[in-house]
Amino acid sequence: MLLAILLPFLSFIVRGKVLTGIICLILQITLIGWLPAAIWAVLSLNNERADKRNDKLIKAMRKNQK
Incomplete structure (x- = not known):
């Protein structure tokens, strides 16, 4: 989570989303764009965790x- 806040582009790249990471880096280069990039990275991380949790629940129910 800290990585997503401090270095949003790196958060995407570490999770294997290279193209998204590059787009985020371009957004992050501008001072105004850093905050939206950080929010985007945190939301993306939370969504990915929720998807994994839902998949695990669906498998358990099946x-x-x-």
Whole structure:
């Protein structure tokens, strides 16, 4: 989470989203664009975590139905 706030572009690159990281870096280069880039990175990280959590719950529910 700290990486997403301090270096938003690097947060994307570490998660394997290189093109998104480059776009975020371009946005982050401007002083005004740094805050939206940081917010974008944090929201993206939270969404990815929520997707993983939902997938895990769906797998557990399917396993219980069988």
